Structures are given as C-alpha cells and as structure tokens.
Amino acid sequence: MLLWAALTAPVVSVDRLGLNEPRSAGQQLTGVAVLATAVTLRRPHPLPAFLLTATLGLATAPSLFTLAYGPAFAVLALLLGRRADRARTALIGFGAIAVAGTVKIAVRGVDPTVEWAVLMATLVFGAVFPWLAGRYWRQGRELAAAGWARADQLEREQRIVADRARLRERARIAQDMHDSLGHELSLIAVRAGALQVAPDLPDPHREAAADLRAAASQATDRLHTIIGLLREEGDEQAPLAPAGESVAALVARATESGMRITYVDEEGRPEADGDPVRRELTEGTVHRVVQEALTNAAKHAPGAHVTITVTRDGPATATTVTVTNSSNKGGSSDAPALALPPGSRSGLRALRARVDDLDGTLEAGPHGDGFRVTARLPARGVAPRPAAPRLTEARRRTALGFGAAVATGALLVGGTFAWYAYTRTHSVLTPADYARLRVGEPRAEIERVLPDRTVADPPLERAPIPPPRGADCAYYRSSGELFTSVAHFRLCFESGGQARLLDKAVIPTAQDQQNRERAR
Secondary structure, three states, rough: HHHHHHHHHHHOOOOOOOOOOOHHHHHHHHHHHHHHHHHHHOOOOOHHHHHHHHHHHHHOOOOOOOOOOHHHHHHHHHHHHOOOHHHHHHHHHHHHHHHHHHHHHOOOOHHHHHHHHHHHHHHHHHHHHHHHHHHHHHHHHHHHHOOOOOOHHHHHHHHHHHHHHHHHHHHHHHHHHHHHHHHHHHHHHHHHHHHHHOOOHHHHHHHHHHHHHHHHHHHHHHHOOOOOHHHOOOOOOOOOOOOOHHHHOOOOOOOHHHEEEEEEEEOOOOOOOOHHHHHHHHHHHHHHHHHHEEEEEHHHHHOOEEEEEEEOOOOOOEEEEEEEEEOOOHHHOOOOOOOOOOOOHHHHHHHHHHHOOOEEEEEEEEEEEEEEEEEEEOOOOOOOOOOOOOHHHHHHHHHHHHHHHHHHHHHHHHHHHHHHHHHHHEEOOOHHHHOOOOOEEEEHHHOOOOOOOOOOOHHHHHHOOOOOOEEEEEEOOOOOOOOOOOOOEEEOOOOOOOEEEEEEEEEOHHHHHHHHHHHH
C-alpha cells in the first residue's frame, strides 16, 4: 500500500501543479488502477508489471517521458532487475517498448527527431539504469547469502580438518620414530658386524654377534612394517622441527658405530642475517637427509664408504647436501652377507615431501657402483602466485558497463536537449511582431519578421476556429521558454506565388483554455 501510494502521488499532483497537460478524472483513475495492478504483480510477475507502467507512459506521451508515470516506470524497472531471473526477458521488454514508441512517433506525422531521442534517453535512464541497479542489488544479496553458506561449510570442514590433523600428527610421530629408531638399529647392526669379524673373538661370541646383527636387521624391518600401518600413504610432510643435534654430531655417532664416513662442510654455518625460521627448517631438513642416507647405507651397503658434503652459500642462495656411498666391496671380505629385503623407498618419499615443502629438489639414485642422495634447499621459498583478481575484474566490467550506458544516455540527453532548445528558440514569433501583421499583406513582406523555423507539432486540438479551406498555415511559438506550455500563433496564407495572409489566430495554452471555459 505504501508503494502504491508513493507511485500514485505524482499522478494526482503534476496536473494541479501545472507541470503536465491536464487530463480528465477518468484518465487519472485509470492510471491509478493500472498502477495498483502493477504493484500487485511486481513480485510474481515483475515483467508484466513493468510493461503496464510503460503502457501508461506511451499512452500519455509517445516519447515515454512523463512526470506522472516516470517515477513508477523507474521503480518497477528497479524491481524487475531485483526479481527477474533472466536478463533476456527484460531486454526483450525494453526492445518492445522502443519499437512501440517508435511506431507511435512515426504515425503522428510530425518531426520525429526530438521525440525519438527523448524516447531513447527515457528508456536508458528510466529503465535500463534502474534495471541494472536492481540486478546489482540482487547479485549482492546472492553473494552475501553464498558467503554465509560458504562460512558455515568452512566451519564444518575446519572441524573435519582438525580431526584429520590429529590423525596426521600421530602418523608423523610414527614416521619420526621409524626414522630415528631405524637409524639407531642400523648402527647396532653395523657394530655387531664389526664385532663379528674381529679376529680375536671366540667362535661362540662370533655366532652371538651374528645373531645380534640379524636380530637388529629383523627389528628394523618389523618396525618399518608396524609404522607403515600407522602412516597414511601420500600424507603430508613430517614435522619440520630440527632433530636436536648437528650434522657433525650425527656423523660422529655413526663413525663410532663402525661406519666409514668422510664429512666435508665447505662453508660452515649459514649467515646470521638470514630468516631464522627458514634457517632452522633448512638445518632440520639437512639433518634428516643425512640421517636417512646413512640409515640406507648401513642397511643396504654395510661396510661401504660414505662421503657427506654440505655446501652452504649464505642466506641469499641455497644449501646443498650430497651423500654418496660406494658398494660394500671396500669392506671386510670376511663380513657375511645378510639377506636383506628390498627397500620400500617410503623413507625417500617422505624425505622428498619434506624437501618439496621448502621449495627444494631431491635426487636419489645409483651413482657408479654405489648410491647418491642430493638435496638442494633454497634460502628463500618461492613466492606464492597471487590469486586471480576475479572480484576486481567483475567490478571493473560492471563499472565499464555503467560508464558506457551513462555515456550513451548523456549523448542522447545532451543531443536531445540541444535540438529541443534549438527548435523551440528558433520558432518564436514575438507578440509585438504578431500584432503588427495585417490580413491581406503579401507573404513575402511578412516573412521578413518570421523566425527561421516553424512548430512541427502544434496543439491543433486547442485552436479556437478551424483554418480556412485550402490555406497554407504555419505555426509559431509566442515565447522561447522551455519545458512549459506557451501560446502559439497560427498564420494562414493563400496558395500560389502571390500569397497573401488570409487569417491569423492565437492558440491559447491548456490552462488558459480551461480558465476561459470556467469563465463562460
């Protein structure tokens, strides 16, 4: 009811304020009833409701520009964009209004330039712009609703992720236990192997050392099997915290256990001005690479010589660690060969995932008659690629669309107003010049005081008397005022070369005509 009251207020007020051509009470009641129907249909059928108001505007003025129904036309166009799902139906409606208005202007037989330009400008500013604003409003509400739904979904997913994170953490701890205990058991096996080949060891003790070595190897394999059940395949990286000891200390413990190791640290520790968190993660990963390589060497190539090279180029470049072991041909010939199962390479896979997290590279494979592991860790991670500016791009396209519509409408309105002002101001015959004209004067003399243009759409229905039969009549405005109703002058001439003025008459404004009728 409030919307209907607001839309009908201009219908009943513009006539009384003298801003519109007077209409009968029946016409006003019809307009009010049609607006009530349009307001009722605005939710279930927004397009028919909009077309009803457009019909009122076209019925009142061919150019669609009316002060009485213009506000209702714009408001229902806004609601059309807010309620309608498809843009195609609205565009078809706009096209139908443009065609209907163009046809009505064409059949009137007057100068169509101004009225058609006003029709297009009214359609752009009074319909297209509000419709676009309504669609933007609709999209904003849909995006807000989708955002809240997405927030609820993320909250649920966060709870699931937290549960999965606890399981992953258990798997990571299990993996670390496997790596650390496996390394220690491998060193025990190496020490037992060294004890087994000692020349001064009695045979019973030698057999016990062999059993100890076999038991350590079997324990390593059993530990790997148990931990493999707990660890998720393809899981995320293990914890990135350092092992708590330096690479040099790790190498020293392995050497004490009987492994033959050459350790080279070319540049010492990294510079202090690097990122401390990044440096700590790098040191932990270097320790982990060396530990895994030594474990594999002790398990698969016992007695082999291992070379470890660590190169730190400072915080601005990278850290490279290389662990190379030869075959066990260089070991004691008396060392019995153990039947070890082939490795599952799960330790290398976990190690590769950890190196990848630091944007590094890991290479592992045969080298000569042995095996080599090389890890390169950059000092700084690769900067993440910025997300595609979808929202910014959408806003830019929306701004460009509105800008193009504004420019088009401004050109139409500016051109229309310029043409309207030109035609109105160049078709003015002043009342003083009109009063000096006498019936019977030659047309050639009268044309000296006439303006350049004549009125293309004179108010013929308000003429006091019909023009003489067969006369050539021209119409002029009495004032150059714009957007107001003014009196018109009618001059009728004889047909032929020596035409004379047959008749002249004043066509009053609609308000003056009503006042005269009331006075009678």
